[in-house]
Amino acid sequence: MTGFNAYGVWAIYRFEMARALRTVWQSIVTPVITTALYFVVFGSAIGSRMTEIDGVPYGAFIVPGLIMLSLFTQSIFNASFGIYFPKFTGTIYEILSAPVGPFEIVLAYVGAAATKSAVLGLIILATAAFFVPLQILHPVWMLTFLILTATTFSLFGFIIGIWANGFEQLQMIPMLVITPLTFLGGSFYSIDMLPPVWRTITLFNPVVYLISGFRWSFYGSGDVGIVWSVAATFGFLLACLGVVWWMFKTGYRLKS
Amino acid sequence: MTTSPNAPAIVIQGLTKTYASGLQALKPVDLTIAKGEIFALLGPNGAGKTTLISIVCGIVNPTTGSVLADGYDIQTQFREARTRIGLVPQELTTDAFETVLATVTFSRGLFSRAPNPAFIEKILRDLSLWDKKDNKIMTLSGGMKRRVMIAKALSHEPEILFLDEPTAGVDVELRRDMWALVRTLRDRGVTIILTTHYIEEAEEMADRVGVILKGELILVEDKTTLMKKLGRKTLTLNLIETLEAVPAELAEWNPTLIADGHELQYEFDANAEDTGVPSLIRRMEALGIGFKDLNTRQSSLEDIFVSLVHQSSSQEKAA
Numbered sequence: 131m132t133g134f135n136a137y138g139v140w141a142i143y144r145f146e147m148a149r150a151l152r153t154v155w156q157s158i159v160t161p162v163i164t165t166a167l168y169f170v171v172f173g174s175a176i177g178s179r180m181t182e183i184d185g186v187p188y189g190a191f192i193v194p195g196l197i198m199l200s201l202f203t204q205s206i207f208n209a210s211f212g213i214y215f216p217k218f219t220g221t222i223y224e225i226l227s228a229p230v231g232p233f234e235i236v237l238a239y240v241g242a243a244a245t246k247s248a249v250l251g252l253i254i255l256a257t258a259a260f261f262v263p264l265q266i267l268h269p270v271w272m273l274t275f276l277i278l279t280a281t282t283f284s285l286f287g288f289i290i291g292i293w294a295n296g297f298e299q300l301q302m303i304p305m306l307v308i309t310p311l312t313f314l315g316g317s318f319y320s321i322d323m324l325p326p327v328w329r330t331i332t333l334f335n336p337v338v339y340l341i342s343g344f345r346w347s348f349y350g351s352g353d354v355g356i357v358w359s360v361a362a363t364f365g366f367l368l369a370c371l372g373v374v375w376w377m378f379k380t381g382y383r384l385k386s
Numbered sequence: 387m388t389t390s391p392n393a394p395a396i397v398i399q400g401l402t403k404t405y406a407s408g409l410q411a412l413k414p415v416d417l418t419i420a421k422g423e424i425f426a427l428l429g430p431n432g433a434g435k436t437t438l439i440s441i442v443c444g445i446v447n448p449t450t451g452s453v454l455a456d457g458y459d460i461q462t463q464f465r466e467a468r469t470r471i472g473l474v475p476q477e478l479t480t481d482a483f484e485t486v487l488a489t490v491t492f493s494r495g496l497f498s499r500a501p502n503p504a505f506i507e508k509i510l511r512d513l514s515l516w517d518k519k520d521n522k523i524m525t526l527s528g529g530m531k532r533r534v535m536i537a538k539a540l541s542h543e544p545e546i547l548f549l550d551e552p553t554a555g556v557d558v559e560l561r562r563d564m565w566a567l568v569r570t571l572r573d574r575g576v577t578i579i580l581t582t583h584y585i586e587e588a589e590e591m592a593d594r595v596g597v598i599l600k601g602e603l604i605l606v607e608d609k610t611t612l613m614k615k616l617g618r619k620t621l622t623l624n625l626i627e628t629l630e631a632v633p634a635e636l637a638e639w640n641p642t643l644i645a646d647g648h649e650l651q652y653e654f655d656a657n658a659e660d661t662g663v664p665s666l667i668r669r670m671e672a673l674g675i676g677f678k679d680l681n682t683r684q685s686s687l688e689d690i691f692v693s694l695v696h697q698s699s700s701q702e703k704a705a
């Protein structure tokens with residue numbers, strides 16, 4: 131009986147997945163339509179006037195960045211909402227009184243959020259394939275980056291969900307931090323296209339490394355070396371795990 | 387699931403809670419509850435009942451002290467402890483969009499139990515929820531929602547059940563069902579700890595009563611002993627002729643006139659050496675005040691409780 135509560139993890143995971151299926155329109159259809167609009171605007175309307183970047187047509191070039199943008203925002207949204215909502219309604223009492231430890235709670239909530247956003251990433255990828263010619267040179271790396279990024283940002287969302295004291299705070303970080311960093315992080319351009327000063331500044335944007343690595347798995351080239359991307363991906367993952375570990379160790383904002 | 391045959395259901399030692407606000411919700415509490423017992427925690431609003439239960443169930447961290455559930459430490463052996471515990475919280479907090487069946491099935495899994503659809507069906511039928519099993523919880527009435535919360539708490543077959551103000555604001559039918567349920571569970575050997583500020587609930591159901599006031603467990607007693615020990619009785623005399631006022635000659639008994647002077651009431655300590663009853667009757671005879679009938683009534687827990695509250699607050703003033 132000591133040890134791992136697999137039934138408990140499965141119960142929470144299923145609950146979270148059922149929530150997504152109930153709101154399938156919101157969780158899947160909306161991001162797909164948004165992505166399709168990006169392709170219409172950036173891929174076709176603007177992209178036709180853009181030159182190729184690193185030998186990749188502009189429409190295809192932006193696909194990894196777009197998927198990353200969705201992964202970031204959806205992972206954070208799913209995970210933060212998933213843990214914040216029971217706190218808000220009070221149903222968290224049941225989780226707190228159940229024989230599930232921190233590891234199981236994180237595994238279930240973050241696992242469900244990461245699953246949803248990774249599936250969404252693949253759906254967006256499939257949508258993109260309708261609009262532009264795609265090429266994936268390193269499919270295993272592509273999936274690895276996809277899953278690790280979904281996991282990392284779901285952990286990040288989980289942290290936000292525990293920290294947040296209101297719906298405003300819940301939306302603040304994705305809006306104020308993640309979206310700007312993603313747009314300025316080379317989702318829609320190669321940072322080589324920037325003037326040298328801006329290029330150096332951009333290198334401080336952590337998101338650059340994630341997008342660059344993901345793009346490398348598609349087209350074999352990125353803004354920074356692949357080793358840096360892998361290091362950054364794992365670095366973020368470990369940082370988020372560390373914060374989550376600290377939160378549970380100190381009982382931060384979960385229990386009075 | 388193995389149980390520890392000799393361990394009491396709950397052992398609480400030196401438990402205190404001070405909230406971040408600085409409010410001390412629990413002064414050191416020591417309490418042992420035997421297996422199969424029905425224990426009522428009685429106290430006014432804000433006394434610390436929910437805090438105490440929440441600590442045992444793992445929802446609130448204790449400040450100091452320890453709790454064992456069936457011999458397992460609730461902090462270091464929380465898995466063993468919590469699988470044995472079921473909780474129906476005071477507040478109606480349920481998921482809105484889940485169905486009844488889904489949410490009860492969820493609870494069973496959460497508490498580390500293998501799926502058992504037949505058992506879940508039985509619980510839902512026992513609680514008159516089976517017809518509603520596919521309804522979303524938000525479509526249910528408040529009483530039905532409370533039934534759902536009970537079903538969730540019972541879904542993993544707990545040996546120790548906490549009911550936090552189970553009948554506060556519920557209709558008569560649910561209250562009756564709840565009492566019936568408590569008796570069935572008791573017959574099955576489940577230990578039940580309930581909080582209430584309805585005295586009749588403790589009186590009706592409990593084997594033992596603990597009275598908690600301002601975070602302090604001021605008294606724990608067998609219900610019957612408590613009633614005997616602190617029980618006061620009221621003597622009511624039906625007078626032949628009505629009285630306008632209590633005659634000065636009876637003032638030392640301090641009786642009261644009720645029913646427009648048709649009845650005289652005298653309250654006394656049933657366990658006292660001298661209850662004052664025979665002397666009162668002799669004095670009335672001497673005064674020529676006749677009565678047709680008389681009866682005595684045991685004070686309810688409510689009366690006991692009120693007198694305890696008074697005692698404790700007057701002690702506080704004195705201190």
Ligand SMILES: Nc1ncnc2c1ncn2[C@@H]1O[C@H](COP(=O)(O)OP(=O)(O)O)[C@@H](O)[C@H]1O
Pocket residue numbers: 386405406407409411429430431432433434435436437438
């Ligand atoms: N989370 C909390 N933070 C601060 N004070 C609290 C909290 N929960 C309860 N209290 C306070 O602790 C005291 C005991 O509350 P509670 O245990 O809910 O009492 P009861 O259940 O007997 O009505 C009250 O004064 C209440 O205001």
Ligand SMILES: [Mg+2]
Pocket residue numbers: 432435436437476550551
């Ligand atoms: Mg309470």
